[in-house]
Amino acid sequence: MSKQKFYVVWAGRKPGIYHTWAECQEQTNQYVDAKYKSFSSKKEAEQAFHDGWQKHWGQKGTAKPVQQKQESLIKNQTENIDMDSISVDVGCSGNPGIVEYKGVDTQTGELLFYHGPIQKGTNNLGEFIAIIHGLAYLKEKGSNKTVYSDSRTALSWLKKKEINSNLVRDPSTKEIWELADRALNWLRSNTYKNKVLKWNTEAWGEIKADFGRK
Numbered sequence: 001m002s003k004q005k006f007y008v009v010w011a012g013r014k015p016g017i018y019h020t021w022a023e024c025q026e027q028t029n030q031y032v033d034a035k036y037k038s039f040s041s042k043k044e045a046e047q048a049f050h051d052g053w054q055k056h057w058g059q060k061g062t063a064k065p066v067q068q069k070q071e072s073l074i075k076n077q078t079e080n081i082d083m084d085s086i087s088v089d090v091g092c093s094g095n096p097g098i099v100e101y102k103g104v105d106t107q108t109g110e111l112l113f114y115h116g117p118i119q120k121g122t123n124n125l126g127e128f129i130a131i132i133h134g135l136a137y138l139k140e141k142g143s144n145k146t147v148y149s150d151s152r153t154a155l156s157w158l159k160k161k162e163i164n165s166n167l168v169r170d171p172s173t174k175e176i177w178e179l180a181d182r183a184l185n186w187l188r189s190n191t192y193k194n195k196v197l198k199w200n201t202e203a204w205g206e207i208k209a210d211f212g213r214k
Contacts, residue, residue: 006045007212010053011035017045021093024212029100032111037212081204082197083107085146088134090126091116091211096167099123099176101130103137104209106148113137121176122167127154129176132183135192143194150199150207158196161187 007018012027012034021038028034035053039045048056085106092099100116113133118126131154134147149155157163163184169177199207206212 005038006042007038008045008049009036017049030114033109082146085148086134087148087207087209088130089207089209090123092123096120096122099126101126102209103134106208109208118176120172124153125165125176125180127151128157129179129183132186138194146195148197148199150201
């Protein structure tokens with residue numbers, strides 16, 4: 001039995017604390033610049049909601065005090081982020097399971113695109129599709145902005161221009177595979193100048209497009 005989580009919504013249709021992911025989704029799906037995060041206890045969630053999103057959103061886990069030397073190191077590492085970029089990420093309820101993905105402006109958190117829910121897929125396929133969606137979006141805009149993803153697997157597929165997934169192709173996975181095949185065809189028939197980089201989660205916290213399900 002999975003452990004109870006509590007979902008804090010700082011910016012959404014109705015900010016507050018929710019007991020299920022479905023309730024959190026109702027407040028945040030396709031809400032521009034939504035800010036939300038899951039916590040393992042009600043006490044942590046209540047404190048985080050009281051603190052405000054600036055202290056918790058986009059950070060890995062509950063904020064903890066660190067030594068000044070560590071703070072300086074993190075600050076220096078964070079400065080290496082190319083803020084003139086977009087970040088993409090996937091939310092997956094089960095793997096395989098329901099998949100959704102989005103792209104946001106790394107600097108502002110503004111929602112640039114969103115797709116979902118896809119009824120059955122995998123995290124890796126979703127991550128790959130999200131990267132290609134980001135590249136296609138930027139090409140249409142005539143932009144050379146960097147694209148960030150936190151998926152090593154999807155980035156390797158991008159580099160090889162090849163998908164290596166064990167997800168069975170059947171009626172239940174038709175939608176995710178149609179999107180993946182379309183993304184692969186786009187990749188093989190288009191060129192781009194954008195950098196596509198690995199988001200450094202360890203140094204920078206969760207990617208700015210994170211769905212807050214960890």
